[in-house]
Amino acid sequence: MSTERAAKLIQGTTGGWEVVVGLEVHCQVLSNAKLFSGAATAFGADPNSQVSFVDAAMPGMLPVINKFCVEQAVRTGLGLKAQINLRSVFDRKNYFYADLPAGYQISQYKNPIVGEGEVLIDLPGGEVARVGIERLHLEQDAGKSIHDQHPDHSFVDLNRAGIALMEIVTKPDMRSAEEASLFLRKLRAIVRYLGTCDGNMEEGSMRADVNVSVRKPGTPFNTRCEIKNMNSMRFIVQAIEYESRRQIDVLESGGTIAQQTLLFDTKTGETRPMRSKEEAHDYRYFPDPDLLPLEFEQSWVDEIAASLPELPDAKKDRFMAMGLNAYDALVLVAEKETAEYFEAMLAAGVDAKSAANWLNNEYFGRLNKAGLSVTEGPVSAAANAEIIKMVGENIISGKIAKDVLDIVWAEGGDPRAIVETRGLKQVTDTGAIEKAVDAVIAANPDKVEAAKLKPAMAGWFVGQVMKATGGKANPGTVNALIKARLGLPD
Amino acid sequence: MSVDKDTVRRIARLARLKIEEERVEPMMAELNGILDWIEQLKEVDVSGVEPMTSAVAHNLKMREDVVTEPNNADALMVNAPGGEDHFFVVPKVVE
Numbered sequence: 001m002s003t004e005r006a007a008k009l010i011q012g013t014t015g016g017w018e019v020v021v022g023l024e025v026h027c028q029v030l031s032n033a034k035l036f037s038g039a040a041t042a043f044g045a046d047p048n049s050q051v052s053f054v055d056a057a058m059p060g061m062l063p064v065i066n067k068f069c070v071e072q073a074v075r076t077g078l079g080l081k082a083q084i085n086l087r088s089v090f091d092r093k094n095y096f097y098a099d100l101p102a103g104y105q106i107s108q109y110k111n112p113i114v115g116e117g118e119v120l121i122d123l124p125g126g127e128v129a130r131v132g133i134e135r136l137h138l139e140q141d142a143g144k145s146i147h148d149q150h151p152d153h154s155f156v157d158l159n160r161a162g163i164a165l166m167e168i169v170t171k172p173d174m175r176s177a178e179e180a181s182l183f184l185r186k187l188r189a190i191v192r193y194l195g196t197c198d199g200n201m202e203e204g205s206m207r208a209d210v211n212v213s214v215r216k217p218g219t220p221f222n223t224r225c226e227i228k229n230m231n232s233m234r235f236i237v238q239a240i241e242y243e244s245r246r247q248i249d250v251l252e253s254g255g256t257i258a259q260q261t262l263l264f265d266t267k268t269g270e271t272r273p274m275r276s277k278e279e280a281h282d283y284r285y286f287p288d289p290d291l292l293p294l295e296f297e298q299s300w301v302d303e304i305a306a307s308l309p310e311l312p313d314a315k316k317d318r319f320m321a322m323g324l325n326a327y328d329a330l331v332l333v334a335e336k337e338t339a340e341y342f343e344a345m346l347a348a349g350v351d352a353k354s355a356a357n358w359l360n361n362e363y364f365g366r367l368n369k370a371g372l373s374v375t376e377g378p379v380s381a382a383a384n385a386e387i388i389k390m391v392g393e394n395i396i397s398g399k400i401a402k403d404v405l406d407i408v409w410a411e412g413g414d415p416r417a418i419v420e421t422r423g424l425k426q427v428t429d430t431g432a433i434e435k436a437v438d439a440v441i442a443a444n445p446d447k448v449e450a451a452k453l454k455p456a457m458a459g460w461f462v463g464q465v466m467k468a469t470g471g472k473a474n475p476g477t478v479n480a481l482i483k484a485r486l487g488l489p490d
Numbered sequence: 491m492s493v494d495k496d497t498v499r500r501i502a503r504l505a506r507l508k509i510e511e512e513r514v515e516p517m518m519a520e521l522n523g524i525l526d527w528i529e530q531l532k533e534v535d536v537s538g539v540e541p542m543t544s545a546v547a548h549n550l551k552m553r554e555d556v557v558t559e560p561n562n563a564d565a566l567m568v569n570a571p572g573g574e575d576h577f578f579v580v581p582k583v584v585e
Contacts, residue, residue, distance in 0.1 A: 033553070033559075037559065038557055038558030039557065040557045047563070048563045049561040050559070050561070051562055051566055065553065067553060067554060094504075096506055097583070098583050145580075150582075151582075152581070153572070153579050153580065154583050155574070155577035155578070156577060291550060292543060292548060
């Protein structure tokens with residue numbers, strides 16, 4: 001175990017415990033129509049307005065698979081560097097619930113469409129951890145039950161029933177709540193880059209079942225518990241932290257962990273057992289007789305592979321090759337839209353380092369403060385690129401650049417026009433700067449004497465001149481002039 | 491392979507079938523009769539034979555990703571008790 005990971009052990013009364021986390025992530029496939037019917041998939045439609053008779057499990061209705069959903073699963077598998085199975089099988093997973101009209105979910109059990117793969121996660125200390133992917137399979141989503149509209153009844157909306165899901169199962173390779181959260185962020189970024197899932201956790205397009213166990217480092221896995229149906233990154237972290245502490249307490253007081261399914265109560269921050277019996281887990285899978293095995297050619301997989309976009313890891317490497325440090329590169333590739341914004345600035349002719357510094361130091365800070373995403377922000381990539389270019393062309397100083405950004409943020413407009421009309425251009429006329437320098441020196445004879453003994457005082461003079469010129473003097477020119485006038489070495 | 495009485499009760503519960511206690515024993519006998527009959531198939535040596543998934547050698551038919559369904563909400567509610575505001579209404583089921 002690496003030192004970084006060793007530091008994550010949770011201390012109990014008997015020493016350090018290692019948390020072991022595996023995830024089952026459900027990602028809703030981005031498609032127009034459902035997995036086995038021609039009903040629409042749009043979020044937020046009127047109740048039961050996007051339901052075919054297949055989705056409602058009317059007798060005699062037969063499923064016909066959506067080819068694009070299959071393609072999306074293959075694309076995701078390729079993005080997870082996983083084995084693509086040219087032959088897979090759909091099975092029926094049998095259970096009774098009000099929002100599952102057929103009494104079974106069409107899923108894939110023994111022969112999933114995608115096999116083993118991997119996702120790399122960047123740990124804060126710079127180390128990279130590998131999370132193994134066990135499998136990805138295609139299945140139908142269930143409908144939605146609404147419980148709070150009536151005292152004795154639940155309302156069922158089947159709009160979601162039959163939408164394609166990819167269930168992505170990891171190996172138990174994560175060792176802390178933080179690693180689980182980093183994995184989910186990375187997986188979300190990958191599917192969003194691929195365009196196979198919108199990753200919207202609030203709308204439930206991405207949700208996870210979290211398997212947690214604890215052990216002494218180097219010993220075999222202990223019994224795990226599964227926390228069901230989590231759709232918030234923050235709650236997942238809380239739930240893992242609570243559950244691992246609970247298990248440690250049980251084990252240290254001489255108890256044993258019973259394998260069980262838990263729910264996370266967001267109000268109390270605690271996990272509690274689901275009431276339903278474990279027997280409900282007897283799903284009696286069998287091959288769906290309505291569907292033939294799903295088979296396709298390697299050439300089709302190759303075509304899909306050839307159309308994959310550049311993924312976060314490759315993009316990060318390319319950004320680092322342009323001179324960015326790992327931290328800046330990671331920030332920029334974390335969201336597809338952020339990377340696109342950055343690349344639009346590069347296309348506008350700004351060098352990578354200046355663009356990254358400007359975004360990370362100035363623009364993203366303003367976005368965070370305003371609670372806006374990069375696509376919601378008021379300043380275009382082109383406008384930000386112009387501002388940086390003006391600094392590079394010595395038209396404005398770095399300080400004025402921030403003012404220009406504030407103006408464009410608040411009022412919009414073309415940065416170059418703003419600099420022109422508001423007289424923000426840097427004073428490069430040496431004569432004017434000389435005048436300001438001489439005025440400051442004449443007004444402060446005592447400081448001049450002090451600076452001769454203590455050359456660092458030159459900075460004070462630079463500041464005064466910048467103030468006198470409204471920040472428009474070129475700081476380099478001011479600095480050189482002051483040193484010359486005071487007789488200080490360069 | 492055969493089933494005992496507990497297995498019969500369990501299968502019934504999983505299938506949401508109500509079976510009176512006096513029906514359990516006869517049901518067990520009937521199920522075991524069917525299982526015995528299928529058991530005879532074991533006499534055939536099928537080693538190396540792929541399981542047959544369909545009587546016809548077809549590929550799975552695929553659909554394009556196109557929305558073809560109209561809004562069926564009214565039709566869906568025709569046989570549904572309750573049917574308030576186009577919701578199916580069921581006894582409260584909440585975890």
